[in-house]
Structure formats: structure tokens, C-alpha cells
Amino acid sequence: MEIPYVVTPRKDTGLFNSKIAIWLFLASEVMLFGGFFSAYVFLRLGADYPWPERTLPVLPGLINTFVLIGSSVTVVFAWASLKLRNWRMFQLFMGITVFCALIFMVLKGIEYNVKFHHQAVRLKDYTVMEGHLSYEKELDHNGNKVEENLIFVEASKLTFNTRRFEKSWVEEVLTQAGHHGSKIVLSADIAVVTKEGQPAEVIAKAGEPLSVDLLRRVEKTRLAAASHNSALRTESLREEWVKAHAAHPGKKDWQIASGVNIDTAALAPKLLTEVSTVAFNVDPPARLDFKPRDIKEADGQSRLRDDTVVDGKLLASPMGFHYVDAIDFQHLVMKAKEKGIDPEVAIENSWLIKNSPFAKEAWEWHQGEVAKLKERLLKDYGLDKSGNPKRVPTHKELYRIGWKDFAKKGEQQHGIKLSTMDSLKEEFMGPNYDARNPQGDDTHVEGGHAKETFPHFSLPREQIGFAAKFTPAWNTYYAIYFTITGLHGLHVIGGALVLAYYLFFGRKMYLENPEWLANRVEIGGLFWHFVDLVWIFVFPILYLM
Amino acid sequence: MSSHATSHAGHDAHHEDHHHDPGFIRKWIFSTDHKMIGLQYGITALAFLAFGFYLMMVMRWSIAYPHQPLPEWMSWVFTDGWKARWLQDGKVTGETYNMFGAMHGTIMVFLGIVPLGFGAFGNYVTPLQIGAPDMAFPRLNMASYWIYLVGGLIMCASFFLESGSAKSGWTNYSPLAGFADGQVVNQWLAGQTQWLIGLVCLITSSLLGSVNFITTIINLRVRGMTWMRMPFFVWAMLVTGFLLLLAFPPLEAAGIMQLMDRVAHSSFFMPSGLFTKSEGLADLSGGGSPLLFQHLFWFLGHPEVYVLLLPAFACVSEIIPANTRKPLWGYKSMVYSVLVLGFLSFVVWAHHMYMTGMGAAVSTFFQTTTVLISVPSVVIITAMLISLWGGSIRFTPPMMWACAFIPMFGIGGLTGLPLAFNLADLHLHDTYYVIGHFHYVVAPGILFGFFAGVLHWYPKITGRFMSKTLNHLHFWPSLICMNLIFFPMLVQGMAGFHRRWYNGGDAYLSKAADSVNVFGNTVAEYIDMNIIMSMGAWTMALFQIPFVINLLFAWKFGKKAEGDNPWNATTLEWATPTPPGHGNFLKEPVTYRGPYEYSRPGDDSDFLPQWIEPKRLDSADKPADKQ
């Protein structure tokens, strides 16, 4: 027997198999995206920070919407062409569809890439600063540029955990120390008992240089010793329990448990040595750098995520902004209002305004702009019945100085103007730092008196509350943005692969059974329309709201 | 037009699947035949069940004898290195207990029972019962199995990671699960991450499976198999398919978001200002919602219970009429009940969350729907019970299990009622009462249904019966042990024993005499039950051996079944040759009547199968006009 209704529809349901299947699949997809959209709504309604409203550049999103709608039209044309048995037209329309998918993904890639290189930092007092990090003067040991966002420790001693040391970090530390002309050597002999009842033997001498091999060697003896000791201790504990049960007949375990212990003294001679940490001296003490997420830094003793302890002085580790392109007081204002503090006062007292002349100047300029906006809104829309202005600036307009504001300030104060083409490019790639800071890096002056739009700033580490790139880590808005669009992008890729398969390998199918190919294209098309349908909601929700 | 004609259209493109020997690999490993895939699912699921059972045995040791080293007969499985890492002087540590607890739940639910019920029984029996040659999409079916296997292996492989496997309970609540194994440098190699990846695989697998099942049932029914002539088994599978299709995606969303929290450091489920003892103030943006995870999880979690249960209902409702020689009582009401059950199961989930501080309106809503959903379940179980009434019951091996299923599931179901009421739940939440309740549903309930199913369809699969003697040796001790294990849990739970104590409450005892520590005295009173329960569990493990022996030996040495319909049953799977070949039926069957035509007045034999052409045409026996 053959599987029926592969091509022709069943009479009573009127459907062929794959049509039922795709609609079931779409129902399931509705639930999946429904789950994400629900998550979006609840995260937004429950957000305890100012939701970044209308924060994405609209133009790439708009073009992507056009591209997807266009491809939705062409895919339905492709199907119609097949139904009319016109292979050439099918190829044309399907080709356009797949090409649209390509454009969509390229634009998406540009959008993502800009965000991955854009830094945000939330200060301890909830001022938010955005921009581009500077690079360290020195390249890293692979010759790559390193962003000025590292923790520096004048390390004098490194203690590795033999169970969990991270191989690549050991190697990194070695290269860095070598770079500074320091040696990392074992502080003391490692003497271990490796055979039961034998005296301790030295497996590594003091002064032996740090290497992954050395750590592995110690790890190996530790593991062997742990297995051996654990077996012995288990056996001993078992014996103790047999004795205890005999000595206290009728007693329950928990009544006698405190008296049942391993006879450590008797066991000691049989045990092997378990070396859990190995200490190395850095000679002379060298400046090592670590990525902020990998280290819990403290003056004196810092700890890496793999339990390596770094002894040494914590050096100044500022976060260097090559260009600050936004200052955002929305979160600070929100916190101030919760405490009943006047927003303007809170901003005046913020660390940034007090410590940075350029921020102070920008804020004053911004207040002037806001006043102008208020005036204009009052003029255009007037007052309502109770005498209040009908339209007032939004929270974002009041307390955020975004990159476009900085650009405007640059235009007003320094007459820095960009060509239309460059301005258009900024809509995709973010601010054009080179064109807007025409004097280049040399003239960076704190306070922004040079002819520049985006100032330079060095932020002391202790002021940082939370820092991240514009990735899912920055806040729940970006998290849901990346998750929904990422998943949608995967759907686009998946759908495009299927459609491309019909385009490039469908000829044989077309000649054998054109109706079957038409059915398949219809199914693929249904999926493609669904992907478009999801985007129709994604675009306004994530880009315009 | 007969479906013969319609099937010809698809003939040309499909002929490569047919008329030649597929070779060893295509036949046994990468098979697209629904029966082989069903068997693969069954064997894999039984293996996972055994593994999950073993984890539980270790946990039961820790609960009963927290101060004593794990005995040799359990610990020989581990290598010395593993013991040194995860046991302390041979004793089970809290961390290890959590790890085993989380994995026991996950393995039993996602890797054991769902694949056994839906994957194995559903795959093997559904196409046969509706007279289909195979599933609608055989290759999708194969993909479904392999993705399931990969997902399961990924999860189990995480035991060997440096971090160990997931340890945050099978529910994996954030922020606990979001932070778990945070010390691991490469987060992709952390147990919790692997759990999430495995879960995404399992969800994909069940999505493919459910799409396939529903399509098959809607479109591949043979001529005359109208909706109301479908065996109850098929109805149950249809509803199960819908539950899997629609309930799993929100969990997939939650899983992906938790994965993002772990590997991309997002804060979907991490609130602001999160502080942990080891890490201090979390280096996270915060602003997320831990409860969102619970909503998304339990939106799956509750329908999942019915995904586990319905296949067991399905098996039992086939076995009862065949062994009472009496139609299933109230077939139509059962069908409507199962549909209502399916729908209601989507609107009851927050009864798992009464303790999250939800308001009165929403608790009342969920309390009402939860109590409502017991109505269709009771209709089904009552219909099964009444089906026994006045039947000439043959206590065949499958019938014994089916008969035990009804009261055991009854206890499980009825003990759920107090949990449905939010006031009672405030006391019982997260106690052993909850554990006792759902294990009564799942272990002696659902698993007994599946044992019944294995014994019932074994003669169709192999042409031989399983041994009655070995079955007695399996059935009676299992029945007794199940109650020894789970009944004390209900008592302990009401006394307030928390479900996650790795030492069974031992920590309260050192101060039992202390007058301030009132709870210590309560614990002291009930703690000895731990030993009874653990003994019960280990004994039960012993008496599963007869089943394994039976399953393997009967394949070659069991008593031969006479004919293709050894139980004299009426549904279509018994019309196939034994074992059914590729394409199932020798010639396309036609269905003439309902599925349970037993002991019809005036008939010579006491059963009239669906496929037998009627001798005289009365109106009820006409094939339907529809296909």
C-alpha cells in the first residue's frame, strides 16, 4: 500500500497531507512567537527601568519590511506561475524571492554588527552613557586591537585551582607575563604521596616555570589521590557503621550518627596527597589584564571565574570612551522620582555633571533645546481646559541627549555638516565619528572645546554600575529584540533554503509531476508568508513603539 | 471514487520506497517504517526509564540513610573518579542529590514516558488502527526519533561534565537555573546549558511527531473509518498530538530565553538587584521577571501531564473491551470528555503557582478550571469501570494491569483535588504529598497502563505471547511495592515533609528534643517511613527483572499466538499479518462498523471486527459514504 493523498486532496477533508501538516506547524509557530510576544509585553509592562522607546533606526527596518512584503508577493506569483505551468516565470519570481531573503539578512547583519560594537555603561548613580570605546595603545599578543575596558592587576602571585583551571587563560597569562619580561615560577616544591605508605616525592620543584603541562601533571596526581582516598574513606565509614550498629542495637541512624566518624588517625598513613591549589610567583610582579566579566577584582586579592586567585595591587582600570555619543539621565530621574527628589536637582548633583565639563555643557545646551521644544509645542497646540499645555516633551526628550542631539549641537556650535549621502549612511551604521570629529584624535580636549561633536572620556572603574555592549546583556529590551529578530532571521534563512531548493533542484520534479511541485511551493510559500506575517508585527513593536 | 484511485497519483514519485529490500541499516536503524520507529522509541524509552529509576534508587538511599555511604550494589556503576568528585566519603551529597533529582524528573517525563506512550504505542498502533499504510510523513517520523535520541543523549552526557548535570529541579526555575554552573568558563559546557539544548531537541522532536500524528489521523483513515468509528486509542492520540503541538512552543520560548540568560548574559528572568552569596551583586542588567518563566513553563507543564496520561488511557481503553467481551461503555461520552480534557488542560496551569503571590481573582479562576478538569477525567475512568460491569472478564496478563490501573490512577487523581484548592495547597505545596500525588498518577497509573499495552500488543509485534508466570512475578510485587513507596509519601506530606530534602528531614532531628523546634518532633514521628519507602523502591527494582526477561525471551521462546487476532479483538490492527510487513495491510481494509462490537445479540461469535463485511445489510453496517 502507498501513502495516499500526497498530491491530490482527500475528498472529505479537501486537503492533501502536507497542507494539513504546514497549518499545524504554523499553529505551533503561532504559539512560539506568541510566547515571545507575550514575554515582550510582560517584560515591558514590568520593567523597572526606562524602556528604550523608539530606539532603533527605523530606516533599515522599514526597508526590510518592504523587502519581505515584496518577497511575499513574488512567492505567490511563483506559485501561480507553476499552476499555469510556466517554468521560466517561476524561476524569475522564485529567484527574486530568494534574493529578497538575502537582502533582508544582509541588512539584519549590518544592524546587529553596529550594536555589537556600541558600548553602554550605567554609572553607580544610574546615569547612562553610550559610545565607542577607545583601544589600548598596545595590541594584544595576537596583534589584535584591545578595547580600553580591562582590569589591570600588578600580579605578584597566582594560585591555580587544580580542578578547574582554564587552559586558555593560563596561556594568556603566560604570554602577558612574557611580554612584560616577568617569569611565573612555582613558589614551593610540590611534594606528594603518590603510592600508599611510601614517603612523599617531589613532583615539581620550586622555581619550575608555569605551564599547562605542569598544572595537568598536578591535576592528574590529585585525581588519582582523590579516587584512592575516597575509596578508603568510604570503606572506613562503612566499617564504622557496622561497628556502631553492633554497639547500639535498636538505635536509629540519626540517634548515633554524630558518634560515627572515620578514624582519621588510623587512615592517615594510607592516604595520598591531594593538591588542590598550586601557587606561582610572578617575578618581577607584572601588570596583567583581565576582561571585566572574568574577574572579581579587589585590591590585594582578585579571583578569576575559574577560581584562580591573583594576588597583587589593583591598578587604575578606567573604561575609555573614544567617543561619547549619548548621555541618558532617564534612569537616574526615575530613581530620583521614586525617592521624591526633584529630577533637575538630581541631575545637577550627578557624578557625571560634577566631574565632566563636557557633560555639564551638553546638559545646559540640551536644557535650552528642551525649552525651545516646550515653547514650540505650546505655540502649536496650545493649552487644554485646565490650563496645562496640551502637548509636552516626552521623558526621553527631556532627559536623554542622544547621538542625534550631539550631532545637532556640533552643527550649531562648530558648523560640522555632513553630506546627504553620509547622513543617510548614518541611518544604517550609526554616527559617523570621523566626519563629525573632523580634527581627528589629536585635538581631544576634555570639555569639548575643540571642533568636535563626540567628546572623549575616561570613566573610573569604581563609578561603573553595569556595563555591556548593545547586546542582549544590556537590558531586557535588547534581549527580547535580539531573541525575536534572531529567531525570525533563522526562519528567514530556513524558508529561503527550502525555496532555493525548489528553485535550483525543482526542474526534475517539475517535469515528472508539476502538480506535486506546485503543492510543495504552496507549502513553502505558506511558511514564507507566515515569516512575513511575524515581521509585520515585529517591525512596529520593536522599531516604532 | 475509492482511495485506491486517489493513491495512484502519488504512486510515481513514491515507488523508490517500495518493492525492494531496504537493507540492514534502512530496515533496523534509519528505518522509516512506523512500526520499527515505534519499537525504537519503545526500547530507548524503556532504557531511559530504567536509568531514571536508578537515579531515584540512589536518591532514596540518601533519604533513608543520609549518614551511610552508598552501598556497593548501587555505587559500582560509577568510576572511582566520579565517586571521589560527587560523593563525600561515599555518602550522597546535597549537590549530587539535586543533580539526580533534576535528571530523574526530566528523564522520566521527557525521555521516558512521553516517548513510550506517544512515540512507541502511538507510532506502532495508530496507523494500524486507522488502516493506514504508514504515517503521513515517514521520514519526518524517523527524524523525530533521532532528534529525540540526540536530545536525550546530550542531557545524559552532561553527567560527565566538570559541572555535572542540571541541578535546579526538573522545572528549572530562574533565577536559580539561570545562575547554576555560573562558575564554568565555557557556558556551553555547563550542565544546565546542556539541559536546555537537549530540551530544544526534544521539543523539536515532539513537534515533528505531533504534526505527523495529527495529519495521519485526519487524512489517512481508511474507507469507512468515520470519526465516530475511530477506536478511543486514536482519539486519545489525536488529543495528545494537539497538546504537544500547542503546549510545547511556549516552553521552547522559555528555554531559548533561559539559554540567552546563560550564554548571552541577558536578564529575561533575572530581577534587578539580584544578590548571591557566592557572587555578590550579580553582574547583570536586571529588570527581568522570574515569574514569566514559571508561566511559560507551566503552560507546557500542565498539558504535559495529560500528554503522559492520555496514551495510558488509550491503552487501557483498548484492553478492557477486548477482555470483558463487551463494548466500551459510553464511547461517545469518553470521546467528548477527552476533547474537553484537552481543551481545559490549557487553562489550568497556574494552579502550580498558587504560592507565587497571585491575586484572588486569578487563583479563583484557576481553582475553578482545575476542579472542572477532574470532571472529564472522572467520566473516562468511570466509563472504564462500568465497562467491567457484567462483562465476562478474562484475566489475561494485560487485563490484570488494566484492572490495577483504574484504582491506582483513581488514588492519584483524587489526591489531586486538595491541591486544586488554593487554601489546601498553601499547606501541601512542595511537600511529599505533591510527590505522592503525581507519582500515583504516573507510576502505578500510567506505567501500569503501558505494561498492559506492552502485553496486549506483544503478540501482534512478535507473534508470541509473553509468559503468564513471569507476568505474575512482575505484577503482584510491583503493585504492592508501588503502594509501599507512594502511600507513605501522602502521610509524610501532610505532616509537612518538604519534597527537596536530600536527607529526608534528618537535619531537623538533632534538635528534636528542643522544645522550640516543634517541627523536629513531627519529623521524628514520620521519618522512619523513609526507610519503608526506600525498601519498597529497591524491591520494586528487583521485580522488574522478570519483566525484562519476559520481554526478551518471549521474542524467541514465547508461546505462539494462533492467527493474526489472538485476543479476538475488533480493531483494525488485528487485521494485519503478524508481524505486519511494510505497508501494513495485504489489501486495503474497509471499515464497516464501530470499534467495539463485542457480544452482539444474535451473532454467532462474541465479537465482530470492524473489517468483516456484513452478511446482511442493515443500516448500521453500511460503509459510510465518506472516505
Add this chain to the structure above:
Amino acid sequence: MADTPEAIKKSVRTYMFVGGILFLGTIITVLVASVEALDVGQHGFDKWDCILGLAIATIKASLVAFIFMHLNHEKKAVYWLFASGLCMVCSLAGLTALAIFDPIHDPLFFGKESTTPKILASPSLR
């Protein structure tokens, strides 16, 4: 179902027309969100912008579903299958919303004023 060549040729014009409306709808959405003169409700984003934006999106999505995905003349079974998904997604979002914004959630219920800050006033969210 438009299966005859004539019917398909005829429906091609419908597809063009619908495609045009979709483009237009997108432009309207963007204009409403970015041009101050077209801004409904308060200045900047507010609930009216949200309602309007989603309404346009829903119309666009319905057009895609009904015309491009042929839901306007599909078999009954398809409606049942797809509706089951829509129905359950409403259950998910609606009941979760109910749990979060419970109308009978009274912080004074136990006689003590809630110390939670205002922003956390929907406590079920965290």
C-alpha cells in the same frame, strides 16, 4: 480554490493590489510614528500610537493571511487547526495578564500597607 488557469490569472491582480496595500500600510505606520503632525494622542509614544500601530499591523497581517495564504477560501479543517493555535495563544497571553494584573489583588488585604515601591506594584511579575 483558484485552480483553473483563468481563476489564477484573475487572482494575480488581487495579489498585486494587496501587495500595494501592504506597502501603503507600512508607510502609514512609519509616518504616524515619526511625523509630529500625524501623531495621535499625546506628544510622543502613548497608548493611542500603540493601538493604531497594532491595528494597522493586524489589518496587514489579516490581508497576508486571507489573500496570500488563501484563508479566504480554505477548507474547514484548516480553520479549525489554525484557530486552535490562536485560541491557545490567547489563553497564554490573557491568563498570564490576568495573573499579573489581578483585579482583586489588594496590598492592604492583610491589613498592612505594602512596602513595595510603586513600580513594583504589580507584584506577580517578580
